[in-house]
Amino acid sequence: MPSLASQLKKTLHMGENKAEASAKLPIPTPVSAATQEPKNPSGSAAFFDAVENRRSYYGIKAESPLTDEQLVALVGRAVKHAPNSFNMQQSRAVVLTGKAHAELWEKVLETNLKGLGGDKDQEEQARGRVNGAFKTGYGTVAFFEDMDVVKAWGEKMPFVAEAFVQWSDVATGILQYIVWTALEKEGLGASLQHYAQYSQETQDAITELCKVPAAWRCTALLPFGVPIGPPGNPAHPKDFQPLEERVKLISA
């Protein structure tokens, strides 16, 4: 199927000389506001452009087109508008840049290495990943869920106390996705890392470094920076399973 860009180019005769192209443009018929067609053939086109362009970047450098203030504003906007169960607003985020970003990854590596049982190959790989794909970036967004809030809602509604924990996981995922996708739109590459889940020591080290309460559970780290290469892992090109096996319509 031709891309949206090529369809638009075809419709607007782009790529030809301007006079010729404008001569071929249809003369617009005046329409009332009520019957006006939307500008995009599909109202969700811009949204899906962003969805499709978000990828995992493992080659990033310590540069950012956004200032730290702009980065915090972007993350804040996502935190404010991301949906969460019962609007309990338990999601949190810390943006680390400069030395704080570097120290975070040093600490993550240090605690991660302790859990590898002295396996030299795995240690080498861990060092390569942390120092080659994450620490090299401009900054990291650390995502947290305030478990005091989640617990309080569970106590208020004990029949769904367990579900609140699951919904908290869902909510943090949605938030992570919004930030990841928005950063991509700003020209930043990022990847989603889950070292806090590997060991309690790493979890505690992140909480301490971010100077947040112990009840804030780190759910993911998103190191980001200007990409220095294509997304993904060249050894494992991204593939897609047939959609008809994954999406069904029931309409009767």
Ligand SMILES: Cc1cc2nc3c(=O)[nH]c(=O)nc-3n(C[C@H](O)[C@H](O)[C@H](O)COP(=O)(O)O)c2cc1C
């Ligand atoms: C819940 C979840 C956990 C993930 N954990 C990791 C991770 O720990 N490390 C990593 O490099 N990527 C992680 N990813 C990223 C996926 O591997 C990646 O999104 C997927 O392979 C598709 O590639 P893409 O991001 O380039 O589209 C995670 C993604 C999700 C949604």
